[in-house]
Amino acid sequence: MKTYRAMVLVSGDSQSMERGAQQVYAKLEEEIAAFGLQDEISLSMVIDIGRHDATPLVIVYPDAVIYGPIAPENVHTLVDEHLYKGRIAAGLQAPLKEMTGRIAWLSARKGTLPAEQRIVLERAGLIDPESVEDYIINDGYQALGKVLAEMTPADVIAELEKSGLRGRGGAGFPTGLKWKFVAKTTADQKYVICNADESEPGTFKDRLILEGDPHSIIEAMTIAGYAVGASEGYIYIRGEYSLAQERMHRAILKAQEMGFLGEHIFETDFNFKIHIHSGAGAYICGEETALIESIEGKPGVPRSRPPFPTTNGLWGKPTLVNNVETLANVPAIIRHGASWYHSFGTPSSPGTKVYTMLGNINVTGVVEVPMGITLREIITIYAKGMKKGSSFKLAQTGGSSGSVIPTSLQDTPMDFDSFGKAGVALGSGALLICDEDTCVVDLARVLVNFFRVESCGKCGPCRIGSQRAYEILTSITEGQGTLKDLDTLLELSSNMAIMSNCGLGQTAGTPMADILKYFRAEVEAHIRLKVCPAGVCTMKPHLHIEKVFEPTGTIAKQ
Amino acid sequence: MTVATVDGQVVLEAVKKAVKEHGATIDELIPILNDVNRALGYLPAQALEEISRQLRVPKSQLFAVSSFYSMFSTKPRGRHIIQFCESAPCHVVGGRQVWQSLLDILDLESGETSSDGKWTLVTTSCLGVCGVGPVFIIDDDIYGNVAPGQVAEILARYS
Numbered sequence: 235m236k237t238y239r240a241m242v243l244v245s246g247d248s249q250s251m252e253r254g255a256q257q258v259y260a261k262l263e264e265e266i267a268a269f270g271l272q273d274e275i276s277l278s279m280v281i282d283i284g285r286h287d288a289t290p291l292v293i294v295y296p297d298a299v300i301y302g303p304i305a306p307e308n309v310h311t312l313v314d315e316h317l318y319k320g321r322i323a324a325g326l327q328a329p330l331k332e333m334t335g336r337i338a339w340l341s342a343r344k345g346t347l348p349a350e351q352r353i354v355l356e357r358a359g360l361i362d363p364e365s366v367e368d369y370i371i372n373d374g375y376q377a378l379g380k381v382l383a384e385m386t387p388a389d390v391i392a393e394l395e396k397s398g399l400r401g402r403g404g405a406g407f408p409t410g411l412k413w414k415f416v417a418k419t420t421a422d423q424k425y426v427i428c429n430a431d432e433s434e435p436g437t438f439k440d441r442l443i444l445e446g447d448p449h450s451i452i453e454a455m456t457i458a459g460y461a462v463g464a465s466e467g468y469i470y471i472r473g474e475y476s477l478a479q480e481r482m483h484r485a486i487l488k489a490q491e492m493g494f495l496g497e498h499i500f501e502t503d504f505n506f507k508i509h510i511h512s513g514a515g516a517y518i519c520g521e522e523t524a525l526i527e528s529i530e531g532k533p534g535v536p537r538s539r540p541p542f543p544t545t546n547g548l549w550g551k552p553t554l555v556n557n558v559e560t561l562a563n564v565p566a567i568i569r570h571g572a573s574w575y576h577s578f579g580t581p582s583s584p585g586t587k588v589y590t591m592l593g594n595i596n597v598t599g600v601v602e603v604p605m606g607i608t609l610r611e612i613i614t615i616y617a618k619g620m621k622k623g624s625s626f627k628l629a630q631t632g633g634s635s636g637s638v639i640p641t642s643l644q645d646t647p648m649d650f651d652s653f654g655k656a657g658v659a660l661g662s663g664a665l666l667i668c669d670e671d672t673c674v675v676d677l678a679r680v681l682v683n684f685f686r687v688e689s690c691g692k693c694g695p696c697r698i699g700s701q702r703a704y705e706i707l708t709s710i711t712e713g714q715g716t717l718k719d720l721d722t723l724l725e726l727s728s729n730m731a732i733m734s735n736c737g738l739g740q741t742a743g744t745p746m747a748d749i750l751k752y753f754r755a756e757v758e759a760h761i762r763l764k765v766c767p768a769g770v771c772t773m774k775p776h777l778h779i780e781k782v783f784e785p786t787g788t789i790a791k792q
Numbered sequence: 793m794t795v796a797t798v799d800g801q802v803v804l805e806a807v808k809k810a811v812k813e814h815g816a817t818i819d820e821l822i823p824i825l826n827d828v829n830r831a832l833g834y835l836p837a838q839a840l841e842e843i844s845r846q847l848r849v850p851k852s853q854l855f856a857v858s859s860f861y862s863m864f865s866t867k868p869r870g871r872h873i874i875q876f877c878e879s880a881p882c883h884v885v886g887g888r889q890v891w892q893s894l895l896d897i898l899d900l901e902s903g904e905t906s907s908d909g910k911w912t913l914v915t916t917s918c919l920g921v922c923g924v925g926p927v928f929i930i931d932d933d934i935y936g937n938v939a940p941g942q943v944a945e946i947l948a949r950y951s
Contacts, residue, residue, distance in 0.1 A: 249934060286924060286936050435879035435918035473826060473863045474919055476932075512823050515863035517917055531821030531849065533860035590922060592881045598923045630880065633918070664922070666881050680883045684917055690860075 238276040240317060242266075245291040245302075246279040246363075247445075248477045253303065255279070255290035261306040262292070265313040275317055278362040280446070288328040302328035350616075351578060353586050354562035355602045358446025363481055366488045369449040375494050377568035378453050381460055382500045385568075390461040391417055394564070396572035398584040403429060403520075403557030404632055404662045405737075406583070406650040412554065415544035416462040419552040424464035426455050427548065427555045430471040430478070431525060433517040434633025435684060436664030439588040439600060440558035444471065444478035447562070448485035452495060452508060454561035457568065459506040462554050467506065470525050472513040483510055517688035521736050522555040524690065535690045536736035559588055559663075579605030583649035587660075591617045593667035594624050606647040609639060613667060624669035628752070630677070632661010634684045635741035638674075638748035659744070673770035674749040674756055679707040685742035696739025699730040703746060711771035715761045720750060800838060806831040807842045816847050821857065825864055834865040862916065870905045870912035872950050874898075875929045879918040882925035886939070890926045891915075893940040897947060910950075 244250075244259045259279055266275050288302035294316055301312060301323065308326055315323035361368035369375070381390055395410030416424060428451055432440040444451065455467045471479050486508055489495040497505045516534045518524045523537035526548050547553020563585060567575045576584045583605040590600050595617035603616070609629055613619065620626055629639040637658035639646075646656045653660045668677065686700040703726050706719045727743030734740045749757060759767050766773055810827035814820035821843075828839050840854040858864045876891055895901070898911055905912040921927050924936030935946055 248932070252933070286934070432920060433918055436881040436922045437918075438920040438922060441920050472920075473861075509819075511819070512826050514822050514826055514861035515916070516861050528822060529819050531818040531847075531857065532853065533856050592922050592925070593884055600923070634880065664881070666884065668884055672884055677880060677884065680878070680880050684879055688917060 239274040240276075240297075241295040242275060242277045242317070243280045243291075243293045243295070244278070245289055245293075247286075247289070249286050250290035251477075253290055254306065257306045258290050258292065258304050258309060261309040262313065265309050266317065269313060269318050271313075271317055278368070279364060280359050280362070291328060297322075300328045301326045350602050351586050351604050352602045353566050353578070354443060354450075354559055354588060355446070355600070356566070357450070358442050361447070363446050363448055364484060366449060366485070366492055369447070373569060374449055374565075375453055377565035378456055378494060379500055381457050381568060382502050382504060387417060387461045387463065390457065390568070393572050394461075394567060397567045397575040398572075398582075399560065399563055399567060399575065400583060400650060401557060402559035402563075402587070402663070404434075404635065404660075406660070409556065409560055412544060412556070413458065413461055415542075416464075416552050416554040419545055421552050423466070423549075423551050424462055425548045425551060425553040426458045426462065426464045426467040427522075427525065427529075427553060428455055428467065428469040428558060428561055429520065429522065429525060429555055430469055430475070430558045431513050431520040432475075432558070432662075433472055433520055434635065434662040434664060436592050436630075436633050436666050437590055437662045439590055439663055441475055441478055442588075442600060443558050443562050444475065445481055448478075448482045449489065450562050450565060451482070451558060452485060452489050454564040455508060456495060456499065456506045457564055458554055458556065458561070460504055462552075464554065465505050465507070467508045468511050468529055468548070469508060470511045470513060470519070470529060472519075473515050474513075479510060479512055486510070516690075517684075518690045518736075518738055521738060524736070525555065526553065533690070535692045536738075538735060580647060580649045580652070582651045587648070587663055589663045589665050591665050591667065593629075593665075594621045594669040594671075595619065595667050596621060605649040606652070608647055609644040609665070612648075612665060613644075617667065620667070620669055624671065626667065627670045627672055628668050628674070630666040630668070630681070630745075631664065632659055633664045634681050635659070635737065635744065636661030636664065637744060638677075638752060640752040642752075658748075659741075671768055671770070673711075673766055673768035674753040675707060675710050675760055675766070676768075676770045678745040678749050679704065679711060681745040682707060682742065685738060689738060689742070693733075693735040693739060695730050695733040696735070696742060699726050699734075699739070700742050702726060703743065707746065710757070710760050711766070711773070712775050713760065713764045713771075713773035714775060717758070717761055719761070720754075720757065723747075724750060803832065803836055803839045804842060807839050807846070811843070811846050818847060818849060821847060821849065821854075822861070825858060825861075829864050834868050837866075840866075868905075871910050872930055873912045873914065875914055875916040875919070877917070877919050877925065877927045878915040879922075881918070881922040882927055885925045887926035889940040890928070890938050890943060893943045894928070897944055 244255055246255055262277055266272055290304055291302035292304045293300050299322055312323045312326055315321055357372050361372055391410055391413050399409040400406040401409055430440055459467055511529050513519050519528045519534040521536045522543055524534040528534040543553045543555055545552055579585045586602050587605050588602045592598050597618045601616045631637055639658055643656055646652055682703045686704045689696045689700050691697045706723055709715050723746045727747040730743040731740050756767050759765050764773055806828050810824045814823045829835050835858050844851045844854045858866055898913055900913045902915045919927055921936055926938050927936050
């Protein structure tokens, strides 16, 4: 691999692209060549860098100087001053503010922050996602080559089972076992689906993988296709992620051109092709059977299970559905072996987990750390503590279907089993960290509202339960609640968990059960004293007329 | 007030282009609807009928799908669509104040279109840019770390 004196990164998120990042990139290329530096300087377009106040950004390493906003006409000065003369180009630096987690991890490379353990985000942000060559230089498609040349499908699955990898979409189902279920079915056609319908509130880890390292998903899906005997795959990307869709589309074309996809991959008899399928704004399509319905051109309404997709999935054929983060682990496991993977994390949940840190903390953004790290460690080390003047009250994990974690559980190791024993859920890896200015009733109301809006309406417990819970929680925030309401909430929560058809309804009641378990006094203060201890709720009836039945997009005030 | 409904020929062109791009198979239905919705701003009944004919899918299914997904609209909308994220991560970092400021300035309720046909205001679930909340999107432009005081200035950028 070639070594360079300096590395120049141009931000390639959608906002930067709109503001001319492409032109800045072209101009940089031209200027670097004009100074004859093309062999010493590496230039790449990277994903969302995490600050949007001064885009497009240009970052120069190893000095880690951030310039922005940069217009094509600034490029000459920048190259002349910084890259040619070796001093900081005065006046072009981005203002020192709004540092987010992703900037923070870039500086982690300089040893100023505690290091992370990166497996799935190993390349994201460091390679040019549009360049298959960059991916190949950084060990890309090695695992696929190894699988096709040296391993039988059964070997691949055995290795995966030995690694102990568990699904990262939230449920934590052993991945190797799922692959085995699909592999042992016999059918003329099987499918592999990558679930990239990431819509858990607060979660954007999959977007970073798709935008920053699209080829890793292609490689993993192809390996999965070989292991389970499928020749076709779908990536279901949520409709809002247009940049991820474009990048993935171009990556697929490139992989086909290089012979990593299509017919006779690596000159073997194995064929595999991948389609991209865009979502259209429905959280429920993250549920695997709803996702399959959606690909089949129907409303995303979950099917009744069993039968499971592993035997009766897309078009009734055996189908493997895996989350983006789960798949992104696969090439690394194949390359380094199962025992290497076991050296990270805890014995029952090996490997790493990507967390998105949000809320009232100093550094928001994404970290990838070994399984089993505690919430306290995340807050104090990676999030650099709570915001000045605030203290930790609770964290909400895994987006809306996660749990509320009170202070008493902040030293519980974050892995599937430890969290399960403590009665809370790890979910999709969002960590919404709230301070004492957050009202638990108001928070639960917002979370339940999300499910009320996103419920597909197929089964009664979820459709009616989430509506009723929302009404009760709203009346409590308006000072109209009664103590009996609290019993009703608990009853709703347990009924929804037992009787709903899919994961959405089953977990929709968790937030209200959690706040009553850990913060009952605060909830009761709303009812007994008509006071919101956090000072958030209005505590008076709202003069609004709910337009529940009015479809969106109506034209008002004619 | 007038929100322009789209001319028949334009509708057929948009459908033709989308079907050609994705192919006339049922598994491409949602990508096709996405393209048409994007091109026309909404899904007119005529477009749904044409897609139904070309893909040989029952009209009932077309109408079921187009009313199920939140990115599709079966009614004309304003020239600019403001999507405000109402999920918890944006909510706890000041989203409520930003939402109030949007309501005050636009004098609209969620789901409504302004009488001059300029704005449609909708709330949406998480947009996946939670690191910079509170967030709203106008058309394709994402605004993050929004403070209530900035809303008027941001809206003034659109004509």
